[in-house]
Structures are given as C-alpha cells and as structure tokens.
Amino acid sequence: MRTHDAVIIGGGPAGLAAAVQLKKNGIDDILIIEREKHLGGILRQCIHDGFGLTRFGVTLSGPEYSQRFIDMANELGVSTVTNATVIDLNGDRVITAATQQGLLQVQGKAVILTMGCRERTRGALAIPGTRPAGVFNAGVTQSYVNLYNTMVGKEVLIMGSGDIGLIMARRLTLEGAKVKGVFEIMPYPSGLPRNIEQCLNDYDIPLYLSHSVVEIKGQERIEGVRVVQVDESFRPIEGTEKYFSCDTLVLSVGLIPENELSLAAGVELDWRTNGAVVDEFYQSNVPGIFAAGNVLHVHDLVDFVSKEAEAMAEGVAEYLKNGALPECGLEIKAGNDIGHLIPQRVSGKRDFKLSLRVRKPWGKCCLEVRQGETVLKSLKLAKAIPAEMIELVIPAEKMNSVEDLEVRVYEI
Amino acid sequence: MKTDFDVIIIGGGVVGSAVARELSRYKLGIAVLEKELDVVNGTSGHNTGLLHSGALYEKNSLKMICSMEGNADFDRVAEELDVPFKRCGKLVVGFGDEERERLEKLYQKGLDNGVPGLRMIDHAELKSIEPSADGDFALVVPTAGILCPFTYTIALAENAAMNGAKYFFDHAATGIDRTGDHYTVHTAKGDFTGRWVINCAGLFAYQVSKWLGFGAYEPARVKGEYIILDKRVGKHLIRPVYPTPNIYGDFDVHVTPTIDGNVLVGPTIENIGDKIDYSATQDMIDVLARDGLKMFDYVKREHYIRNYAGVFPTVKNEKGEVEPDFCIQTREDIPNAVNLVGINSPGLTSSLPIARRVVEKIKAQEKLIPNESFDPVRRGIERFAEKSKAEQAELIASDADYGEIFCRCECVTKAEIKKAAHNILGVSTVTGIKYRTRATMGRCQGGYCQTRIAALLQQELGQKKNEIRLKTTGGYMFTGDVK
Ligand SMILES: Cc1cc2nc3c(=O)[nH]c(=O)nc-3n(C[C@H](O)[C@@H](O)[C@H](O)COP(=O)(O)OP(=O)(O)OC[C@H]3O[C@@H](n4cnc5c(N)ncnc54)[C@H](O)[C@@H]3O)c2cc1C
Numbered sequence: 001m002r003t004h005d006a007v008i009i010g011g012g013p014a015g016l017a018a019a020v021q022l023k024k025n026g027i028d029d030i031l032i033i034e035r036e037k038h039l040g041g042i043l044r045q046c047i048h049d050g051f052g053l054t055r056f057g058v059t060l061s062g063p064e065y066s067q068r069f070i071d072m073a074n075e076l077g078v079s080t081v082t083n084a085t086v087i088d089l090n091g092d093r094v095i096t097a098a099t100q101q102g103l104l105q106v107q108g109k110a111v112i113l114t115m116g117c118r119e120r121t122r123g124a125l126a127i128p129g130t131r132p133a134g135v136f137n138a139g140v141t142q143s144y145v146n147l148y149n150t151m152v153g154k155e156v157l158i159m160g161s162g163d164i165g166l167i168m169a170r171r172l173t174l175e176g177a178k179v180k181g182v183f184e185i186m187p188y189p190s191g192l193p194r195n196i197e198q199c200l201n202d203y204d205i206p207l208y209l210s211h212s213v214v215e216i217k218g219q220e221r222i223e224g225v226r227v228v229q230v231d232e233s234f235r236p237i238e239g240t241e242k243y244f245s246c247d248t249l250v251l252s253v254g255l256i257p258e259n260e261l262s263l264a265a266g267v268e269l270d271w272r273t274n275g276a277v278v279d280e281f282y283q284s285n286v287p288g289i290f291a292a293g294n295v296l297h298v299h300d301l302v303d304f305v306s307k308e309a310e311a312m313a314e315g316v317a318e319y320l321k322n323g324a325l326p327e328c329g330l331e332i333k334a335g336n337d338i339g340h341l342i343p344q345r346v347s348g349k350r351d352f353k354l355s356l357r358v359r360k361p362w363g364k365c366c367l368e369v370r371q372g373e374t375v376l377k378s379l380k381l382a383k384a385i386p387a388e389m390i391e392l393v394i395p396a397e398k399m400n401s402v403e404d405l406e407v408r409v410y411e412i
Numbered sequence: 413m414k415t416d417f418d419v420i421i422i423g424g425g426v427v428g429s430a431v432a433r434e435l436s437r438y439k440l441g442i443a444v445l446e447k448e449l450d451v452v453n454g455t456s457g458h459n460t461g462l463l464h465s466g467a468l469y470e471k472n473s474l475k476m477i478c479s480m481e482g483n484a485d486f487d488r489v490a491e492e493l494d495v496p497f498k499r500c501g502k503l504v505v506g507f508g509d510e511e512r513e514r515l516e517k518l519y520q521k522g523l524d525n526g527v528p529g530l531r532m533i534d535h536a537e538l539k540s541i542e543p544s545a546d547g548d549f550a551l552v553v554p555t556a557g558i559l560c561p562f563t564y565t566i567a568l569a570e571n572a573a574m575n576g577a578k579y580f581f582d583h584a585a586t587g588i589d590r591t592g593d594h595y596t597v598h599t600a601k602g603d604f605t606g607r608w609v610i611n612c613a614g615l616f617a618y619q620v621s622k623w624l625g626f627g628a629y630e631p632a633r634v635k636g637e638y639i640i641l642d643k644r645v646g647k648h649l650i651r652p653v654y655p656t657p658n659i660y661g662d663f664d665v666h667v668t669p670t671i672d673g674n675v676l677v678g679p680t681i682e683n684i685g686d687k688i689d690y691s692a693t694q695d696m697i698d699v700l701a702r703d704g705l706k707m708f709d710y711v712k713r714e715h716y717i718r719n720y721a722g723v724f725p726t727v728k729n730e731k732g733e734v735e736p737d738f739c740i741q742t743r744e745d746i747p748n749a750v751n752l753v754g755i756n757s758p759g760l761t762s763s764l765p766i767a768r769r770v771v772e773k774i775k776a777q778e779k780l781i782p783n784e785s786f787d788p789v790r791r792g793i794e795r796f797a798e799k800s801k802a803e804q805a806e807l808i809a810s811d812a813d814y815g816e817i818f819c820r821c822e823c824v825t826k827a828e829i830k831k832a833a834h835n836i837l838g839v840s841t842v843t844g845i846k847y848r849t850r851a852t853m854g855r856c857q858g859g860y861c862q863t864r865i866a867a868l869l870q871q872e873l874g875q876k877k878n879e880i881r882l883k884t885t886g887g888y889m890f891t892g893d894v895k
C-alpha cells in the first residue's frame with residue numbers, strides 16, 4: 001500500500017488551502033482525493049460574487065476564488081486524484097477510494113477530513129403533505145441551474161432563509177421565474193444581512209418571518225403550500241393560515257457536515273456541530289486525523305474556511321515533524337446561549353483561535369471566555385447574530401493548563 | 413403494435429406481475445396493462461415489506477393458506493429471483509395481564525394454524541435477543557422475515573417480461589366489453605383484445621370487478637403512514653417488533669427493519685373510504701413519534717429521513733360488510749375472467765400462491781401448453797455496496813463505471829444506474845431508478861446524485877429535460893434549459 005505524509009479527503013476550499021499551507025511548511029508528500037472531475041468543491045456552483053474580501057481583499061466569484069487555490073496548489077506541485085470517491089476510512093488511517101481504474105488504497109501518516117457538508121432535507125424535517133415533483137433543496141437547485149443549465153420551475157416559493165436559498169431567490173428571478181416569497185420559521189433570518197438586502201429586497205421578494213410551511217400540496221407536480229404564522233414557541237397562530245400556489249418549492253433549511261467516513265474511523269462527533277470534536281490543532285480524538293471547513297462546522301463564508309484550513313495545516317505539519325502534538329486535556333464549555341464552538345479541547349499552553357456562533361440574535365453584548373475566576377478574553381459587540389460566525393484569538397499568557405474553559409455571552 | 417393477446421392482466425403490481433410470471437410458464441400471449449409508469453407505484457411499493465407467517469389469519473382462510481404457502485416457499489423464490497430477503501423472525505411484545513391474555517390468543521391461533529416454531533418468552537429472554545425492545549413477555553414468530561418489496565415486484569415483472577409477457581405502462585384500462593368469451597379492454601391509447609382478463613387492479617379492483625360483471629364491491633380504504641429512520645440506527649433493531657394486537661385485533665404502530673438496514677415506523681391506521689391519499693399529516697407524524705418510541709428507543713427526529721404512506725385496498729361486499737378474505741373468483745356466466753379483489757395484507761407474501769391459484773382456474777377451462785424456454789431465474793443488478801473490497805475491484809475491472817460512485821449515501825455506482833436505466837421493462841423515471849438501485853434513498857435523499865441521474869437519463873435514454881419524470885406522467889422535473 002502507498003503511504004503519504006498527508007492524505008486530504010475532499011478538494012474543496014478547505015482541502016486546497018490545507019494542501020497549500022502544508023507545502024509552505026515543507027510537507028511535500030501530500031495527496032488530495034476528490035470525487036468530482038474538478039477541484040474546487042461547492043464553490044464551483046457558486047457563480048455569484050462576494051467571495052475573498054477577507055482572505056484576498058477583493059471580491060471574486062466562487063469559481064474565481066477556488067481557482068486561486070487550485071493555481072497555488074498546482075504551482076507547488078500538490079498531487080491530486082479526481083473522480084475518486086473515498087468509500088472507507090479506518091482508524092489506522094487507511095483510505096479506500098473508488099475510481100474508474102480500480103480501488104485506490106492509501107495510508108496517510110496524517111489524514112485530513114475536508115469533505116464539506118450536505119443539505120438538510122424535507123424528510124429530515126418531516127414536512128407534512130404529498131410528495132410530488134418540484135420540491136428541491138437549494139444547493140441542488142443551484143447545481144441544476146449553474147452546472148447543468150437546467151431550469152427547475154416558473155413559480156417558486158422558498159422555505160427557510162439560509163444563504164443558499166436567498167442566493168437562489170435572486171438567481172431564479174434573473175432566470176425568469178417568479179419567486180413569490182421566502183418563509184422562515186424563526187423570527188429572524190438565518191442568512192446573512194447582505195444577502196437579505198441584495199437577493200430579496202433588491203428584487204421585492206417578500207420575506208415572511210415566523211412563518212412555517214405546514215403542508216405540501218399537489219399530486220404529481222407541486223401545486224402549492226399551506227403556510228401558517230407561528231408564535232414564540234413555534235405553535236401555529238389560529239386564523240393566520242394562507243395558501244400559496246407554486247410549481248416549485250426550494251428548501252434552504254440548513255447544512256449538515258458530512259461525517260460518515262469520520263464515524264467509520266472512530267472519530268467522535270459533537271452533537272451541536274455534527275462535526276468532529278477537535279483540539280486547538282484541529283486534531284480529532286483519533287490521533288493523526290484532522291478536520292477543517294464545512295465538515296467540521298458549517299461556515300457562511302469561504303474566507304473563514306480557507307483560514308481555518310490553513311491554521312489546521314500548521315498543526316498537521318507540527319504533528320508530522322514531531323510525531324505527536326501537545327496533550328489537550330482542557331475542555332471548552334459552551335454556555336447556554338452559545339450555539340456551538342470550535343475547538344472543544346485545548347492544551348492551555350498556546351494561543352488559539354476560537355470560532356463560535358450565538359444561539360439567538362443579540363443587541364449590545366459581551367462575549368467572555370473564562371478559566372475559573374480569570375477572564376481570558378472579553379469582546380464587546382454592537383450586535384451578534386446566529387448567521388455570522390465570530391472568531392476571537394485567546395492568548396496563552398493568562399491560561400493555566402489544569403482548569404476547563406467556559407464561554408458565555410451576556411447583554412450590556 | 414400488437415394488441416391481441418391470450419391474456420390481458422389489468423394492473424402490474426406484485427399480484428399482476430406474479431400472475432404474469434406464472435402464466436409465462438405456458439405458451440400464451442400475455443399483456444399487462446398498467447396505468448402508472450412503473451410496477452411499484454401502487455400498494456406493492458407502499459407497504460412494510462414483511463413476509464408474514466400466517467399466524468394472524470382465520471383458520472383455512474385464503475389469507476392463511478396463501479401466506480403460509482408463500483412463507484414456506486420464499487427462500488427458494490428469493491434465490492430464484494435474486495431478491496434480498498432475511499428470515500429474521502418477528503416479536504410481538506406485551507405488558508400486563510390483559511395484554512397477556514390477548515397475546516396468548518394470538519399464540520393459540522398461530523399454533524392452530526400450524527405456524528412452526530412459535531413460542532412465548534419472558535422479559536429476560538426478550539432483552540437478551542432484542543435489547544432495544546421492551547415488554548413483560550413476547551411472542552416469537554421465527555418464520556417471519558423481511559424482504560425488499562420493490563425488488564420483489566420488479567423481479568417478478570422482469571422475469572415475466574424475460575419469458576415473453578408484454579408490459580404497457582401509462583395504459584389505464586377505462587372499460588371492458590365482452591363478446592361471447594372474447595374481451596376488448598379500452599385504454600386512452602387504444603383497445604386491447606384478449607381471450608382472458610385477469611383483474612389485478614389493486615385499489616381499483618372494485619371498479620374492474622364491476623366492468624366484468626362480478627360482485628359490486630365498494631372501496632373502504634384504509635391509510636397507513638410511516639416514518640423511515642436512518643441506517644445509523646438500523647443496527648439497533650434485529651427483527652420487527654410489534655405491540656400486542658389492540659382490542660379490535662389490529663396492530664398499532666410497530667417498527668420493522670428493512671432489508672437494507674433502515675427502520676420503518678408504522679403504519680398508522682385511518683379509514684379513508686373511497687379516497688386515495690398518500691400524504692403525510694402532522695397528526696399521524698405525532699402518533700408515529702409517540703407510539704413508535706414505545707417500540708424502539710431511536711424513534712427521534714434527528715433520525716428521520718423520509719415519510720410515506722400506503723393505502724390498503726379494503727372493500728365492502730354487497731352486504732356492506734368489510735370483505736375479510738382475499739377474493740379469487742371465476743363465474744360460469746362470466747367466462748374467461750378471473751377476479752381478484754380485496755388483496756390486502758398479506759398480499760405481498762401471498763402473491764405467488766395467489767397467482768398459482770389463478771393459473772389453476774384457467775387450467776380448469778383450457779389445456780395450457782408449457783413454454784419450453786421458460787426460465788424461472790432472474791438476476792438483479794450487482795450491487796457494489798454489498799461486495800467485499802476484492803469483489804469491488806473485480807467489478808471495476810469488468811466495467812469501469814463500477815468505479816464511479818453516483819449515490820454517496822447508498823454507495824451506488826454509475827454502472828448500476830446505467831443498467832437500471834436500460835431495464836427490460838422500459839421504466840424510465842427518476843423514481844424507477846431509485847427503486848432499482850437505492851440511489852436517492854439514503855439520508856441526503858438525492859442531494860448528491862439526483863442531478864447526475866437526470867443527466868444520465870438524458871444521455872442514455874435521449875430524454876429531453878422537460879421529458880424527465882420524477883414518478884408519474886404529470887410529475888415533470890424541469891421546465892427546460894436555463895435561458
Ligand atoms: C450549496 C452551498 C452554497 C454555498 N454558497 C456560499 C457562498 O455563496 N458564499 C460563501 O462564502 N460560502 C458559501 N457556502 C459555504 C461554504 O462554506 C463554502 O464556502 C466552502 O465551499 C466550504 O468549503 P469546504 O472545502 O469545507 O467544502 P466543499 O466546498 O463542500 O468541498 C468538499 C469537497 O470534498 C469532496 N468530497 C466529499 N466527500 C468526498 C469523498 N468521500 N471522497 C472524495 N471527495 C469527497 C467534495 O466533492 C468537495 O469537492 C456554500 C455552501 C454550500 C453547501
């Protein structure tokens with residue numbers, strides 16, 4: 001069996017950034033395994049712009065953004081195999097991939113998980129009603145329209161205000177469809193404010209907050225949905241029910257990190273992120289298996305994905321050079337109002353970057369990271385919303401290596 | 413197109429296809445008229461997939477006799493037709509004295525019917541053989557099993573087609589005329605003539621029965637909803653777990669592992685009269701969540717992957733009573749017709765025994781000449797996911813398309829999808845591909861592979877974008893190209 005210093009599963013933005021950064025750290029023997037014909041990940045279908053402001057200081061389209069990393073990887077001579085789907089990973093870091101040439105088996109001294117995520121479906125939410133044609137997930141719709149040149153319908157409703165749904169509201173409108181509205185069960189949108197502005201408001205597409213789709217109607221092709229307004233505990237409010245006709249329903253109801261391979265290898269997952277539990281080096285509980293990008297936790301901006309993968313690559317490089325990483329025995333506990341956080345474990349000996357999301361929108365608030373009585377970091381914010389990931393660097397100087405850490409948010 | 417046949421079968425579900433298959437053992441021109449675009453769009457594709465033991469039914473009823481015959485025969489049938497099947501047994505659990513009494517009755521009935529291997533076990537033994545189930549006691553039914561109802565129905569139909577039967581999809585029979593002993597069956601696409609008509613129309617058998625002149629049955633349909641759980645939790649359920657029958661003798665919500673490793677929660681029971689309704693409703697989803705949890709700890713929202721429903725083809729007879737048994741009828745004043753009505757559960761288990769009885773009825777009227785080239789063996793598409801690594805390597809070496817994964821959740825390859833697209837029945841819907849390969853049946857529900865399947869249908873079958881169908885004639889997937 002072939003072995004490599006690092007084998008990267010998934011050649012999207014996270015996998016590419018990791019490869020480039022490893023090369024820069026002198027790790028030469030790397031292989032990226034990608035199931036698609038092309039590298040670039042989900043960005044290949046994101047033809048709108050707005051990528052790269054944080055990472056490159058310019059705004060690029062999705063394919064342009066990923067091309068930058070593909071070019072860097074090529075210049076540095078990163079080996080890649082495409083059209084190869086990893087179908088198995090075990091705890092000894094042996095990878096099996098299906099390719100047209102046969103089964104590819106390789107072992108990585110380090111294995112990097114960058115498989116991205118998948119979309120939550122209608123079935124997972126158990127949306128009542130019939131099961132006609134014309135109900136699509138937003139990412140699937142994006143793929144049909146942008147990669148397969150295929151139009152899904154004419155009269156569209158969107159359930160869920162996730163970013164991809166918002167982007168598709170605009171895209172389908174530009175392609176001549178009538179987008180009649182976006183329904184969101186929460187009292188606030190789950191997508192980014194700029195997407196609400198540029199994708200809905202600019203096109204007069206109404207956003208119905210605190211509204212839920214309670215039934216899908218139509219026998220063969222979808223004909224409409226019943227929608228109802230809900231109260232704070234998501235109970236239907238009597239007398240608010242409305243019927244909207246449509247021929248297409250697009251679901252933008254959340255993304256789930258794709259961790260079947262990770263589970264097969266014995267990687268422990270965090271129920272809040274649906275991704276691996278990692279330490280400050282982005283190493284999972286299985287030594288030598290690392291994770292970054294959407295497979296670890298869902299990101300809204302690719303720039304953060306790249307940066308996270310680059311940070312992970314530093315940890316992988318150190319692991320490969322020293323054969324091990326410092327022990328990370330301290331847990332970071334998330335307070336009630338924290339949606340999730342990464343990493344979940346730290347050594348207490350080094351600076352590290354904390355990424356987190358709040359559970360609900362806040363006005364003026366303060367994020368605080370403590371270790372026992374010591375406040376390690378506090379950050380005042382004018383507002384915080386679940387749609388936007390927050391990053392903060394926690395300095396090592398005040399940390400001890402015995403007590404667990406705690407993160408909370410409070411109003412000021 | 414040839415439209416004159418010896419036998420016209422109306423309805424190509426598991427019963428119609430079993431009849432077609434058993435009749436194809438003889439030199440007969442056989443037409444199967446099916447109103448849908450596939451053989452599993454009716455009840456045969458919307459059930460629990462349980463191979464019943466026969467313990468439940470009235471002694472010597474057709475339901476008892478046919479299900480026991482079908483059950484005893486199924487290892488051989490599964491082998492012959494390459495249908496995934498597991499004789500895993502089944503458990504009926506109970507709590508308290510009242511339920512014990514009812515369960516003892518069922519046990520006695522089963523013994524009386526001659527169902528082999530039945531035994532009562534206590535709580536400790538229940539826990540040792542099925543750790544996720546709970547009960548003070550349980551009845552073990554070792555001969556029950558699970559099978560894939562899609563594969564079984566498709567296999568029967570494919571085997572019938574291999575042996576000469578012709579399937580006509582999108583051909584709803586709209587009326588029947590008889591001249592002497594010759595029949596004309598009308599469809600919107602033209603008339604079909606034949607010497608024999610077999611009514612296998614499932615939920616619409618009552619209508620065909622009227623056209624033929626048999627009893628005036630009326631639909632008294634019953635709807636059952638289900639939730640499907642992720643394979644992740646499938647490993648915690650070894651065999652179906654049912655509660656003790658309720659005071660009406662019906663089983664409330666139970667849990668059944670599928671042959672592919674998912675778990676079915678359901679069905680609920682709801683009378684819907686003359687309606688046909690496959691929708692999922694919030695009320696029943698709540699019932700399934702509540703009652704399902706009593707049977708299996710993992711009936712939790714995070715494990716849901718899909719809902720579906722089935723409709724029992726229950727009928728009332730002329731006296732206004734619910735017909736309790738299968739009806740397999742011939743009448744002297746209606747020559748050359750076999751009427752199958754009320755083919756309710758356990759119709760899947762009983763389909764071949766029912767079909768053999770249909771053949772006997774025909775044989776009673778005329779001498780059938782054996783079809784010498786009849787081949788009872790049908791092979792399904794080789795499934796990459798079920799192979800060892802060495803076998804997978806061999807498959808790829810034999811066909812490079814086995815090395816291209818289309819459906820990531822169920823690990824279905826391009827080779828399998830291609831074979832499914834070129835199936836002998838000529839079924840060409842996206843859902844048809846799903847039933848033949850499991851692509852889109854996993855936890856992402858086609859998020860990854862549906863785009864590829866749609867593209868493949870265009871390449872392999874020359875379908876235009878606006879011709880691609882999800883499942884039914886009116887169920888178009890796309891409006892066309894992006895402008
Ligand atoms: C539909 C969608 C639209 C988005 N739109 C935007 C946007 O407009 N702006 C923005 O900033 N962010 C957007 N995002 C957010 C996301 O964070 C992306 O920015 C980014 O692509 C994530 O990078 P990644 O490398 O983690 O995952 P991905 O880009 O998903 O890459 C994962 C790669 O792994 C491969 N892979 C997975 N499993 C296997 C396997 N078993 N074997 C081999 N290869 C495998 C995949 O084919 C893919 O190439 C979007 C995300 C999605 C899902």
Ligand SMILES: Cc1cc2nc3c(=O)[nH]c(=O)nc-3n(C[C@H](O)[C@H](O)[C@H](O)COP(=O)(O)OP(=O)(O)OC[C@H]3O[C@@H](n4cnc5c(N)ncnc54)[C@H](O)[C@@H]3O)c2cc1C
Pocket residue numbers: 422423424425426427428429445446447448450451452453454455456457458459460461462463464583584585586612613614615616617635636679721722723724725755756757758759760761762
């Ligand atoms: C919820 C539920 C659970 C069940 N579980 C089990 C189980 O676990 N085990 C078991 O053994 N049985 C079970 N059954 C019973 C079993 O599924 C049925 O008995 C069996 O599928 C009936 O097969 P069929 O071919 O008669 O019906 P169908 O599959 O409905 O086939 C009839 C066909 O006729 C076609 N048709 C109708 N009218 C016309 C027309 N005018 N012209 C042309 N075509 C027409 C229909 O489109 C259909 O395809 C269950 C049933 C239900 C509803």
